[in-house]
Amino acid sequence: MNWKLICKLEEIPQLGSRVVHWPERGKIAVFRTSDDEVFALHDKCPHKGGPLSQGIVHGKRVTCPLHGWNIGLDDGQAVAPDVGGCKKFEVKVENGLVLIAE
Amino acid sequence: MIETAKVHKHAVVIGGGLLGLEAANGLKLRGMDVTVVHLGPWLLERQLDEVAGKMLQKSLEDKGLKFLLQKQTEMLVKGESGRVAAVRFKDGMTIPADLVVMAAGIRPNYALAEKSGIYCNRGIVVNDTMQTYDPKVYAVGECVTHRGIAYGLVAPLFEQAKVAANHLAGYGIGRYTGSVTSTKLKVTGIDLFSAGDFMGGEGTEEILLNDPYGGVYKKLVIKDNKLVGGVMYGDTADGPWYFQLLKDGRDIHDIRDSLIFGQSLVGDVGHAGNSKAAAMADSAEVCGCNGVTKGTIVKAIKEKGLFTLDEVKKHTKAASSCGSCAGLVEQILASTIGGAYTPAASDSKPMCGCTEHSHAKVRKLINDEHLTSKEAVFAELGWTTPNGCEKCRPAINYYLISTWPHEAKDDAQSRFINERAHANIQKDGTYSVVPRMWGGLTTPAELRAIADAAEKYKVPTVKVTGGQRIDLLGIKKEDLPGIWADLNAAGMVSGHAYGKSIRTVKTCVGAEHCRFGTQLAMDMGVKLEKMLFDMYAPHKVKLAVSGCPRNCAEAGIKDVGVIGVDSGYELYVGGNGFLQLYRLEGWYLERTCHWLERVGLDYVKGKIVEDEDGRKALYAALRKALKDAKDPWATSREAEAIKQFIPIKLEA
Ligand SMILES: Cc1cc2nc3c(=O)[nH]c(=O)nc-3n(C[C@H](O)[C@H](O)[C@H](O)COP(=O)(O)OP(=O)(O)OC[C@H]3O[C@@H](n4cnc5c(N)ncnc54)[C@H](O)[C@@H]3O)c2cc1C
Ligand code: HEM
Ligand code: SF4
Ligand code: FES
Numbered sequence: 237m238n239w240k241l242i243c244k245l246e247e248i249p250q251l252g253s254r255v256v257h258w259p260e261r262g263k264i265a266v267f268r269t270s271d272d273e274v275f276a277l278h279d280k281c282p283h284k285g286g287p288l289s290q291g292i293v294h295g296k297r298v299t300c301p302l303h304g305w306n307i308g309l310d311d312g313q314a315v316a317p318d319v320g321g322c323k324k325f326e327v328k329v330e331n332g333l334v335l336i337a338e
Numbered sequence: 339m340i341e342t343a344k345v346h347k348h349a350v351v352i353g354g355g356l357l358g359l360e361a362a363n364g365l366k367l368r369g370m371d372v373t374v375v376h377l378g379p380w381l382l383e384r385q386l387d388e389v390a391g392k393m394l395q396k397s398l399e400d401k402g403l404k405f406l407l408q409k410q411t412e413m414l415v416k417g418e419s420g421r422v423a424a425v426r427f428k429d430g431m432t433i434p435a436d437l438v439v440m441a442a443g444i445r446p447n448y449a450l451a452e453k454s455g456i457y458c459n460r461g462i463v464v465n466d467t468m469q470t471y472d473p474k475v476y477a478v479g480e481c482v483t484h485r486g487i488a489y490g491l492v493a494p495l496f497e498q499a500k501v502a503a504n505h506l507a508g509y510g511i512g513r514y515t516g517s518v519t520s521t522k523l524k525v526t527g528i529d530l531f532s533a534g535d536f537m538g539g540e541g542t543e544e545i546l547l548n549d550p551y552g553g554v555y556k557k558l559v560i561k562d563n564k565l566v567g568g569v570m571y572g573d574t575a576d577g578p579w580y581f582q583l584l585k586d587g588r589d590i591h592d593i594r595d596s597l598i599f600g601q602s603l604v605g606d607v608g609h610a611g612n613s614k615a616a617a618m619a620d621s622a623e624v625c626g627c628n629g630v631t632k633g634t635i636v637k638a639i640k641e642k643g644l645f646t647l648d649e650v651k652k653h654t655k656a657a658s659s660c661g662s663c664a665g666l667v668e669q670i671l672a673s674t675i676g677g678a679y680t681p682a683a684s685d686s687k688p689m690c691g692c693t694e695h696s697h698a699k700v701r702k703l704i705n706d707e708h709l710t711s712k713e714a715v716f717a718e719l720g721w722t723t724p725n726g727c728e729k730c731r732p733a734i735n736y737y738l739i740s741t742w743p744h745e746a747k748d749d750a751q752s753r754f755i756n757e758r759a760h761a762n763i764q765k766d767g768t769y770s771v772v773p774r775m776w777g778g779l780t781t782p783a784e785l786r787a788i789a790d791a792a793e794k795y796k797v798p799t800v801k802v803t804g805g806q807r808i809d810l811l812g813i814k815k816e817d818l819p820g821i822w823a824d825l826n827a828a829g830m831v832s833g834h835a836y837g838k839s840i841r842t843v844k845t846c847v848g849a850e851h852c853r854f855g856t857q858l859a860m861d862m863g864v865k866l867e868k869m870l871f872d873m874y875a876p877h878k879v880k881l882a883v884s885g886c887p888r889n890c891a892e893a894g895i896k897d898v899g900v901i902g903v904d905s906g907y908e909l910y911v912g913g914n915g916f917l918q919l920y921r922l923e924g925w926y927l928e929r930t931c932h933w934l935e936r937v938g939l940d941y942v943k944g945k946i947v948e949d950e951d952g953r954k955a956l957y958a959a960l961r962k963a964l965k966d967a968k969d970p971w972a973t974s975r976e977a978e979a980i981k982q983f984i985p986i987k988l989e990a
Contacts, residue, residue: 304728
């Protein structure tokens with residue numbers, strides 16, 4: 237697998253996110269949890285397309301800012317009773333750098 | 339029973355309690371001739387007073403049921419076929435019976451416990467932690483006696499189970515101190531509700547409304563200015579509201595004169611507490627934000643077995659957006675599940691799914707223990723999630739910074755996006771920008787700068803808001819710092835149109851220009867808005883100042899309204915220190931009107947009007963909290979803060 241550099245880990249706030257523009261794949265939201273795990277999802281809520289990158293991050297979930305659906309960071313799936321999912325991307329942290337799978 | 343009802347005629351139900359009456363009604367509907375035999379002086383004597391009991395009897399008699407009160411059964415007489423043929427009473431009277439239903443009370447089966455040597459007395463005796471006399475054994479449910487009472491409804495049992503679970507999990511907090519129960523009869527066409535100490539007695543007062551002809555009876559029992567019980571017959575729409583007042587122990591003296599007429603006469607705020615739930619048609623829309631009808635809510639409650647407002651919110655989305663229909667949804671819940679519904683006292687409802695603790699408790703702890711970070715709160719109160727959720731985090735952040743201003747650090751990641759990006763997020767993910775216009779005043783230069791910015795950033799929509807200022811809508815997040823820089827350069831600052839904070843101070847032209855003006859409305863509006871700049875609060879705060887009682891600025895419907903009169907100013911509601919009291923005591927997302935309704939106007943008057951020192955201290959605390967307020971549009975453009983606005987661009 238080829239990995240592409242996104243940014244340094246410290247450039248994403250804990251319990252926050254950054255938006256990544258990737259010409260071929262659109263907008264991707266990259267999240268950092270309180271224990272420095274990093275996840276990436278298509279920045280488009282399965283409900284009505286809200287920007288998940290702008291939501292509040294808690295545990296391994298993000299709450300969409302538009303209507304409050306909760307989306308699992310590790311699987312991209314809406315938390316029950318809501319149903320739906322969005323695309324998930326592989327990311328990893330190495331030597332303080334965040335990398336995304338091409 | 340259903341089989342018997344098909345082939346036999348005479349049914350006798352022994353016991354005129356809730357279950358007996360429901361059974362009798364059911365058998366009657368299936369075509370039997372039903373007689374209810376009851377030992378007590380009136381029906382449901384544990385739930386109703388005499389007047390309501392008699393009214394109930396009358397309307398059940400109108401449905402065709404027969405009653406024999408104060409009758410003691412002596413024996414069931416066996417017929418030739420071997421099954422029962424009649425019931426005989428102590429006084430010698432005999433009535434025919436093909437089916438006898440005994441509904442003469444519950445007796446828990448605690449033989450197992452007793453055999454094991456655990457102390458029992460009409461039930462397994464437990465203490466406030468649900469522990470039996472054997473410290474290794476806990477008990478909950480209908481089989482226990484707690485403080486001498488055995489409960490036969492599910493709601494108290496849920497409370498008991500919560501406490502027991504808490505102790506079993508080793509948290510060691512939480513006590514069960516008994517339940518005030520409410521009753522609803524599930525016989526259609528008959529509305530009755532009772533709660534608490536509805537009989538009254540020594541030291542209590544009663545408010546009565548009795549319309550035997552119209553079939554309405556209400557009795558409220560009051561002790562020391564608090565509602566302690568009530569019975570309602572015929573019109574029970576306000577039952578849940580009274581029950582909430584009772585649980586809250588709210589001082590009712592300021593609403594006493596209209597209390598009996600229900601919530602709508604006391605003053606209905608928004609549609610937070612409409613008492614129409616029971617009467618609404620299934621097709622009626624309850625949640626206007628998400629288009630959820632009453633029928634959908636009732637169906638979800640019944641089919642999915644929902645018991646709490648939170649569950650209903652999650653499953654139906656009703657009350658999950660702006661929340662203004664939450665009161666109505668709660669009432670639908672109450673009227674659908676009846677006795678199984680027990681609202682917690684307002685100040686003990688858990689904040690969210692992460693904790694058992696209430697807003698009141700968390701805030702008190704932050705103050706008493708001098709906590710200044712969310713991590714400290716989570717640790718101190720045993721949060722069940724690693725870093726809270728979207729509900730508790732913003733609330734805790736607000737409590738921290740309002741309790742310890744300049745000391746607790748504001749946590750951006752605990753704020754809703756609007757307050758993080760200092761602009762309102764819109765449905766397509768763009769933002770709107772509203773520069774402040776102090777008191778609704780502007781200048782040609784400001785207008786020109788706004789027009790220039792709108793053109794430069796290709797703003798698709800420019801709109802005048804109800805708050806007397808201009809909204810620029812449809813701006814991309816990465817353009818925000820640029821447009822702010824331009825507006826800042828023209829002397830404008832953030833209007834906080836996005837915040838749980840001071841929004842606007844609306845003014846009329848006042849004595850500055852108006853021929854009717856008695857006071858300088860614009861001048862006061864500008865001063866108030868400048869004084870309150872950057873004030874965060876539990877919810878949004880809007881003010882208005884009018885120059886005379888014609889009230890062109892609509893000051894009467896604001897969080898704080900000022901109306902100039904010849905002799906000075908009239909305040910609706912307000913005063914020095916008022917907003918600070920709200921900031922310190924209103925719960926997060928509770929607007930001033932709901933806070934006032936919860937604590938009562940008298941309480942606030944006592945703290946502001948009647949307590950000069952307290953008022954001064956509150957005012958001083960507000961000034962201190964707001965000193966050195968900076969424009970967030972300027973600080974958001976500083977090196978570290980600006981990062982969130984800049985997307986990371988990957989090469990193709
Ligand atoms: C007809 C009817 C209508 C009712 N309507 C309402 C209503 O509308 N609203 C309301 O709030 N309440 C209502 N109630 C009351 C409510 O159902 C009870 O209060 C509640 O179910 C009691 O719960 P519990 O868990 O304590 O006991 P139960 O629900 O009786 O559960 C006890 C369980 O323990 C099991 N058990 C017993 N002995 C043993 C043993 N030795 N080992 C293992 N398991 C054992 C039993 O099989 C049973 O499953 C109604 C009750 C009846 C009978
Ligand atoms: C989530 C819900 C809501 C949002 C996001 C929202 C947002 C806004 C915004 C951005 C403004 C412009 C304020 C300004 O100029 O600073 C505004 C104004 C206003 N809103 Fe709302 N609002 C909401 C709910 C409500 C509700 C429920 C009501 C009434 C019950 C209401 C009544 C008003 C009124 C009357 C104004 C004009 C205010 C004034 O004249 O000062 N809003 N709202
Ligand atoms: S409220 Fe009175 S002073 Fe203000 S504009 Fe209206 S009439 Fe004039
Ligand atoms: S778009 Fe995400 S919750 Fe509606």
